[in-house]
Amino acid sequence: MAIRNLTGVSQFLLLGFSEELELQPFIFGLFFSMYLITVFGNLLIILAISSEAHLHTPMYFFLSNLSFVDICFTSTTIPKMLWNIQTQSKVITYEGCITQVYFFMLFAGLDILLLTVMAYDRFMAICHPLHYTVIMDPQLCELLVLVSWVINVLNSLLQGLSLLRLSFCTFLEIPHFSCELNQMIQLASSDTFLNNVVMYSGAVLLAGVSLKSGGPFAGILYSYSKIVSSIRRISSTQGKFKAFSTCASHLSVVLLFYCTSLGVYLSSAATHSSHSSATASLMYTVVTPMLNPFIYSLRNRDIKRALKRVCGIVGIKRPSVLGQMKRP
Template identity: 55%
Template sequence: MEPRNKTGVSEFLLLGLTEDPELQPLVFSLFLSMYLVTILGNLLIILAVSSDSHLHTPMYFFLSNLSFTDICLSTATIPKMLVNIQAQNQSITYAGCLTQICFVLVFVGLENFLLAAMAYDRYVAICHPLRYTVIMNLRLCGVLMVLSLFISSANALLHSLMVLRFSFCKDLDIPQFFCELGQVVKLACSDTLINNILAYFMAGLLGGVPFSGIIFSYTQIFSAVLRMPSAGGKYKAFSTCGSHLSVVFLFYGTSIGVYINSAVTDSSRKTNMASVMYIVIPQMMNPFIYSLRNSDMQGVLKKLVSRIPSLL
């Protein structure tokens, strides 16, 4: 293939989930529905936390930020796919593709750090309950949030700038519904060794450290809970962690599944469907998990929903 220089690349083609024109309306309706559910569900979580003073705690502070991150991550990918299906046009501009890569990396990284911060919050609440308000103060929560955003943004910017040095070939088809970093790197005709090393190193560092923190936190939590004398105390402790554990399994399970699937199969369609599982499904399911398993959240959400008819 003949290489193009960087300035000669004007657009990429997002092949999407299917090229069958008869299935396009179904895909459009399905993803539009999932996007609206994601936006509505996470907005309700944010409104619930902000409107009720009883939920102004570190756990719900991180939860509202997680919901905002879910909204942003879904917005960075799904609307462009919906526009392309509606316009019957698979193209995305070079600048648009780089922007999408950057935002996806920012919000995936931020979600990763937020889940770790929430695990630490549960660890302090269960293992050091008398010191909880001292340790999990407003300043620490703010520092964790700002630091997470800074690291995620720096990582995304670094990868995006590394892509700028690429020369691309004539084949600019991306077998995805969004610009995924790994797929864009595969299209480059220039040497990608440094990018691949950097990608694996940063994924191991920024993914491994928070995940290790989550494992450590829950190891300590389970050890503390098992030492509790009463069954009621054990149940209450586990119930406060149930929602977060479900979200952790959903996020990391789908993410790990994507990388395993991409490593063992050459099918772009299977990889594409696996990407849906970590870039769309967790963001849609998180509000349901927290509202169904959390009595405090259920009570506030019921109050919010009951106010809607009077507002209309």
């Protein structure tokens, strides 16, 4: 098979999930519905938090940022997949693939770091309640989000630039619904040693960024170990329940994100099947961002009230506009 330099590569083929034509309308409808739910659900969370003054706290500030990142995370892959299904095309340009890798890594890394920052916020609120408002001031919250962005922008830029040195075959099929860094490196026809070094170094660097220990997941475990210890020292059952309820939604999202991510790697390692890996990766790229708004709204009374107020305002404004239009 002939080999071209990276400048000769113009497009790749994303194989997706199924090549059976009769399943394409079902797949399109399913993922289009999930994408709309993800976008509108997270937008409602952002709107509810921004419109309610009593929700302008560190916890909800981080939640609104997480909702924004989830929208962007899903938007890096699903619209392109829907477009390919609708147009009966599997083509993605070389530039489009590199861009998709960059933004996929950017928002996936932001998800991880924001979940870690939110765990630290809950740790401070439960374990150090008297110092919480002093330590978690708006400047620190904004700085934590800014640092998360800077770290992931630089890491994603480094990973994306490292792909530009690779050469690929003139005809390349990607057995996935999107371009992923690991897939691209495996399918390259040139030496990938440097790319593997950069990829794993970036992973180690990202894992080394934490507030209390050696990595995001370790930081989350540390925070919740301290939270559990503090809750156990509370004498009243009502006090324990109230303390736990403040972090229950975040804990549910963390478990969902890390369990689905772990499932992707375990399934790909056990089966060595790209198709099963693509199916499993849907859990944390599509399903988890879609479920996050439901988890936070169903288990949080403040979010419920804010959502009802926002939906009520929308419902009131719409009839009034219609009424004005009917007037002569």
